Each structure stands twice: as structure tokens, then as C-alpha cells.
Amino acid sequence: MARLEVLKGGIQTSVQDLGRIGHRAQGVPLAGAMDRFALEAANRLVGNPPAAAGLEMLAGGLAVRFLDGAVFALCGGDLGAHIAAEPVALWSAIKVTAGSVLTFAGRQHGSRAYLAVAGGIVVPELLGSRATYLPGGWGGFEGRVLRAGDQLDLGEAGDVPSDRWLPTEYQPPYSTFPVLHCIAGPHAHLFAAETLGRFFASTYRLSPACDRMGYRLDGPTLQTSAPVSLASLGVLPGVVQVPPHGQPILLMADAQTTGGYPVIATVIGPDVALAAQLMPGDQVSFRQVSDSWAVDVARRQRLWLASIQEHDDLIGAPI
Amino acid sequence: MPGAVERPLHERWSFAALGDAGLLVMLRDAQERTAIHGLAETLREAALDGVIELVPAIDSVLICFDPLVTTSGTLRRAVTALLSSSPSTSDPARRIVEIQVAYGGTHGPDLPDVAQACGLAEEAVIALHTREPMPVLMIGFMPGFPYIGGLPSALHLPRRASPRQAVAAGSVAIANDQTGIYPSRSPGGWHIIGWTAQSLFEPDREPPALLRAGDLVRFVPIAVD
Numbered sequence: 001m002a003r004l005e006v007l008k009g010g011i012q013t014s015v016q017d018l019g020r021i022g023h024r025a026q027g028v029p030l031a032g033a034m035d036r037f038a039l040e041a042a043n044r045l046v047g048n049p050p051a052a053a054g055l056e057m058l059a060g061g062l063a064v065r066f067l068d069g070a071v072f073a074l075c076g077g078d079l080g081a082h083i084a085a086e087p088v089a090l091w092s093a094i095k096v097t098a099g100s101v102l103t104f105a106g107r108q109h110g111s112r113a114y115l116a117v118a119g120g121i122v123v124p125e126l127l128g129s130r131a132t133y134l135p136g137g138w139g140g141f142e143g144r145v146l147r148a149g150d151q152l153d154l155g156e157a158g159d160v161p162s163d164r165w166l167p168t169e170y171q172p173p174y175s176t177f178p179v180l181h182c183i184a185g186p187h188a189h190l191f192a193a194e195t196l197g198r199f200f201a202s203t204y205r206l207s208p209a210c211d212r213m214g215y216r217l218d219g220p221t222l223q224t225s226a227p228v229s230l231a232s233l234g235v236l237p238g239v240v241q242v243p244p245h246g247q248p249i250l251l252m253a254d255a256q257t258t259g260g261y262p263v264i265a266t267v268i269g270p271d272v273a274l275a276a277q278l279m280p281g282d283q284v285s286f287r288q289v290s291d292s293w294a295v296d297v298a299r300r301q302r303l304w305l306a307s308i309q310e311h312d313d314l315i316g317a318p319i
Numbered sequence: 320m321p322g323a324v325e326r327p328l329h330e331r332w333s334f335a336a337l338g339d340a341g342l343l344v345m346l347r348d349a350q351e352r353t354a355i356h357g358l359a360e361t362l363r364e365a366a367l368d369g370v371i372e373l374v375p376a377i378d379s380v381l382i383c384f385d386p387l388v389t390t391s392g393t394l395r396r397a398v399t400a401l402l403s404s405s406p407s408t409s410d411p412a413r414r415i416v417e418i419q420v421a422y423g424g425t426h427g428p429d430l431p432d433v434a435q436a437c438g439l440a441e442e443a444v445i446a447l448h449t450r451e452p453m454p455v456l457m458i459g460f461m462p463g464f465p466y467i468g469g470l471p472s473a474l475h476l477p478r479r480a481s482p483r484q485a486v487a488a489g490s491v492a493i494a495n496d497q498t499g500i501y502p503s504r505s506p507g508g509w510h511i512i513g514w515t516a517q518s519l520f521e522p523d524r525e526p527p528a529l530l531r532a533g534d535l536v537r538f539v540p541i542a543v544d
Contacts, residue, residue: 021371021372022371022372023372023527024372024374024381024383025372025373025374025375025458025531025532026458026462026463026520026526026527026528026531027458027459027460027461027462027463027464027520027528028462028522028527028528029462126522126523127522127527133462133522135461136461136462136503136522138522139522182338183336183337183338183339185335185336185337186335186336186337186343186345231349231376231377231378231379232376232377232457232459232460232466233343233345233376233377233378233379233381234337234341234343234374234375234376234379234380234381234383234459235337235381236337236338236340236341236381236383238338239337239338256459256460256461257374257458257459258374258376258457258459258460259459263337266336266337266338266339266341267338268338268339269338269339269340269386291336291339291386291390291391291392294338294339294386295339295386295387295390298339298386298387299387302387
């Protein structure tokens, strides 16, 4: 069985796939890749099923050795990837020989990168997923972030071209100051029109209190028109809650499945990936869009991802 | 009630989008919260196209769907049709789950304060808590954590003024009109009145959570050795 050895764990590296589906009613969050587009793209580039497990790394510092020859792809943020002092291209399938060491100098653009290796990372599945649920300490690789000395098993790699790549036009528009498109509400009506206007016209900065559960945002305070006490309701990654202190919280992959704070808006699925590439100090603004606008973006991204394999058929790539 | 006129659907229920992949079906009147269980069962059985999962809560059900397969509008129409055709008096069968609890002492450090605040003897608090089965309203906050309603009003207290940094796994706690059970060690602001050895959540068990929304929990006091 092919293996990957962790030489340095980096700031926060964990095994993630596209998360746990079907267990939210039991309080089990989705977990999985914060930037779902990047992980799926990386998987498709190396011929893996879209939801195969890979590594999510935050900022820099990770170093891994391929103990066997392999095909891998790196997508998402640019964290300064190198092999033997040579920079490694992102959004491309890359073939390496046994013994190759992949290092990350540090954040250039974005904040989270995804490493997919042909065959996928093999760890036990829990509740149908290989995602690490860090708050609960289970799932993924022993329920924790990776550290020096860890060895990861890789699955059987199929025959896959090692010259796939995804053009820049098909990559998400990452930025340190993205516009996050939202559907308003469901508690928008609890805020005065002037407050809603302020939310959609303001800039918010990520505070130091940001992690895989969510981001606390600093900026203009938001208050409901009158004090409210809401019963808890189901929430999703992308939900923007307004706690009593008035600083909004953007929920991310490991967020609790229910919450009782008013929800002023919910970021659309594709834009949660843009938020995943942010770090404390970065800024965001929010823009209200319609359902159909959101579906258009989702459809477009699905076409971009599908193009990875379609391109093989069109140009007759070698197997 | 025989002969009574059913209130129009739109007066009982409302819809709201939760982003591009969620639809909330909400009860306008929280007094009718027992209807949530029936709605969740109806939606589950209907297995609507594009629906990925359902999250029942205190007075709402969140429908998680794939926006590339269905739309919020399509789901609203389908749910409206289901609500119109289902008899509102139907209350699907509920499982009764027994939870054995060691009350008080080291297992329930807040029992004396709860008793005093309610003007009752500790035995009376336990008797009220174990008198009849109470409904699980939802699972949330952390995997397997149940929000159990129906707490007798004599035991209603606000949350603790200062939450604890660490509540032991298995702690049975109350606040306002609910009982909760902490599946694992976590911060907590509810009043701990007892402890259960039963595991509320195991990720490698099928199903992983001991309880689910709609169950009835019967708390049973066990002797502390």
C-alpha cells in the first residue's frame, strides 16, 4: 500500500473529504473541506471520486514525503508549495517519484490548500465520511490534526492521465476582500431596514476568533429592532448569526447544527469557498442576491469541475 | 376537536430560505410544537426529490436540499401540498427511551440549589423530573445532545448565572422548560441535577445518537452506591 509520511504537521492540517451527509438531525456537523470546490477539483485532477479524502492545510508549514511514486494535485490557496526548491504548480496533476518531499513556504494567496493524491487517503470511515471532526476529536486520522511522524495510507490509484489541469478562468475568484453573495434572512425582518442596509453596505474584518467552526467578524454593530428570544433552529455553513453583542458570526464547516441567534443572511454555497480562503485581518462585504442568481453560480462551477475529465475525452489524453 | 374549523395553512406555517440550499418550515405558534414531529415524519416519508436531509428543531424543520436538483419554490409548493393533505391531528408513534439517572450528590451538584430555588425538597425535584415521559424536541448544540421539553413548571429556572467550563459527560441538566444531557465533556450553563452512564453518542454506533427528535424520554432514578 502506498504511503505518505508527515515530516512537519504545519499550522493545522487534517484529513478532510466532502463531509458527513445525513446526520445533522443527530447534531453531527458536515465537517469536511472548508473550500469544497478546491478539494473536489484536486480529486478530479488525479482521477479520484470527487468526495475522496485529501489533506486540508491552513497557512504554511506542512511537509510531506511521498514514500512511493504518486500523482497528486494541489488546489485552493497558494501556500508556496515546493519540491526540491522547485515551485509546484497549483490546479494541475503532478507526477512524483518515491522519496519526493513536498514543502510549503507560507501563504502567498488564500489561506487553505487541498492536497489530493491518486487513490485517496485511506482512514476509517465514520458515519459515511473520512472527514476529521476536530471539535469532537473523532473521524479522519485519529480525530486530530496531523503531526510529524504520522503515516497515511493511500488507496489504489487507477489509470489516470497526469497532465490534467484547470484553467484560471475556471477557478473561484479568491480574494483577501471578497464579496460574499447571500440570500437574506430568515430573520431579516427582525432588523430595521436601516440596519439591513448597513449590513449589506459595510465592510467586516475577520477577528482573531476564527476557526473551522466559524468566523467572528468585526465591524458595524447590528441589533434587532426589539430584544428577541428565538427557539433554536437548524443552521448550515454560510449562515450569518447576530449574537447579542452585535458582531456577526459566519458559520463554517464544523459549526454546530442548530442555533438560537437571529440569522440576518446566509452566504450561498459557492461563496463559502471564498470565505474559506480568508484569515484574521482579511475583509469581507455582503451582497444580497436572488435564488436564481445563486443557482447560476452553482451550475457554472459544476461545469468547470466537469470540464476536468471532459477535456481528456476531447483531446484524447493518454491513459 | 370535532366540528372545529381548521386554521388556514398560511396562518399556522411559514417558509423562509436558509441560503441557497436550505428551506425552513416554521410554526407561527410555538404552542403547537407537537406538530413538528408529524411534519418531520411526513417529509421523511415523502422523500421529495432533491432533499438531502431534514433537521427538526423546537418549532421548525430545516429541509437541506441540492440546489442543482430542486428549488426553494418547488419545495415550498410540495410541502404546502403535503401539509394540506395530511390530517393535522396525526401524531406518529413515538419511541419511549428510558434513561437511568443517579440524581444528586456528586452526580448532580446543582440539585440542592435547584431544590432551594424552587422551594422544594430534593426528593420532590426528582419525583417531578421522573413523573412522566418528556418529548425530545431536537438534537443539536453538539452531536447527540437532546433538548427535552415538557419540564414541569415547578422546576423552571433560568440558566446558571455563570456557566461551567467543563460539565462531565453524561450530566443531566435543566434550564427554563427543558432538560439536556451532555454527551461528552463540554462547557455548560444548565443546572446539573444528575448523571447517566448511558452513552448519548458514539460515532461508530448505528445509529450514533441514542435519542432523536420525537422520542419520549422516561427518566428513572437509580440508587447511588
